[in-house]
Amino acid sequence: MNILVTGANGFVGSALCDHLLQSSEYHLFAALRRLPSQLPPGLTPLPITDFSDLTPHLHQIDVIVHLAARVHQMQDTAADPLAEFRAVNTTATANLAQAAAQAGVRRFIYLSSIKVNGEFTPMGQPFAAQDVPHPQDPYGISKAEAEIQLRSIAQTTGMEVVIIRPPLIYGPGVKANFLSMMRWLDKGYPLPLGAIHNRRSLLALSNLVDLIITCLTHPAAANQTFLASDDEDLSTTDLLRRLAKALKKPARLIPVPMPLLQAAAQIIGKPALAQRLCGSLQVDISKTQALLGWTPPVSVDQGLSITAQHFQQSQRQ
Template sequence: MIAEPYKVLVTGAAGFVGSALMYSLKQRDHINPIGIVRHQLSDPLIPYSINSVGDMDNATDWTSVLSGIQVIIHTVGRAHVMNDSAEDPLDEYRSVNVGVTINLARQAAEAGVKRFIYISSIKVNGEQSAEGKPFTADDIPLPEDPYGISKFEAERGLQELAESTGMDIVIIRPPLVYGPGVKGNFASMVRLVGKGLPLPLGAVYNKRTLVALDNLVDLIVTCVDHPAAANQVFLAGDAEDLSTTELLRGVAKAMGKPCRLVPVPSFILRLGAILLGKKALAQRLLGSLRVDISKNSELLGWKPPLTVEEGLKRCFVSEKNQ
């Protein structure tokens, strides 16, 4: 382990994961975190250094922010978009998730950065885990959609760079991340539960792995200077898998709201979703996506510090304190 203070550069420092990561790194006496954002922040209460590099592309010059940096944590990426309207979605994802990533990593290696931590996605493994066979970090990647494909291509480019330069590459693939301020599908589900409307999801017996924001951040921080993390792929996740029904009940409990679930059989929900052209949504609500995180414990001695119940409670702490 590195004992003396050293510099860690975090891209996307104002984002959902990046901002939580910056605050966590700031608590470590031996780490000096430096955040990178597209546009300069003016909040005087932010207790760490922030640099603006403007819009990022495959030609961005990172020279001014790489001096003395020992570790980079790259959280920037074009997030998964439901019902993407781009003319060529794969090209749009590649421009950011591959182009920006490889350009930064190449310059980092040239600047002497020792380790590059890339926040990828479980979609590199695939869209659905088989019955009784959760995804593992060493599975053959089977990405299906443009987002997953772009993340996998970035991983391959980084691994090739590691082989040619000697810079450590660490890849972390999280599933759905939830926590305070979360957006996307999880936020939509929270809104529905909050309205107290009856939902036809009371008999869904799938299993999905999610990861609490604090658990993901803790895993990333562990990988900053752990020798065994070098050139490894890790899957992030909570210690417990939930069905959609269990998740909705857990969210309602954390919100202090009643949970009104109607037990409609899954095959009827799936058929209805297909007829309405919502097959992808049905997969997220009814399909299973389980993740095996045992490699994290075996190599890093890491286990999720928060339970699912604790993670869900933290989603709503600020709201209850207002």
């Protein structure tokens, strides 16, 4: 099977390509804006400046895994963030999918985001795949609009589309807030996060890769939208404790009440930070499990251990 991965040198793409290259049943093509100094055996690079450069190659592709995106920006400096997100995440995605359908590509797997559903959930009321989308920021809106375009292309051309909406993904090489948490814990900083009683779904990188590989060929995946998680929801406090254990470090967590944390965040002008730390965001993966017979192969503690080991190895280099 010939598979094309966009965003192949990104956080998810690198892990997916590494896994696919271990199997002789896949011939892997990678769309790359920059070529690494060394390419792994078995990978065919397709240098691009934009997705239109892929058109001459699409006739030989069976499945596209589209991971490339303009990612969520904590402090976006673009004059019109929504226009920037739409240009890459919506318009360019739809153009690639349309060209793929015309070239005879059988299946298009799209990595979307749980932000299509929304930003938070009431405790114990997880998002479900069939919920009406409610994106609230430019990134989520651009992903939701891409999903609409892809479903339309699938309906008019017959190319199968599979949409996966992950929550926060963690694993070796993770960046942003998760990396910051590991650094705080590794240095032994006391953190005022010992009394947070929310619930959040996470997704280990290994589990996402396994789900994508399942969707490459599973007949029940065609034209479906799937939510994904590790199937165990954690509070921020529990996550920090278990991450500290994976790092073999003490968790110095001060039990500051959530209302005080939220008030302090308002005072310093960072209410969104309080929402991420104190709010809940749960996803229901029962549809994914039922239709695909899929169970996350890696537990939360295993995923945290793999992530922590990679972090500590990188710190020693």
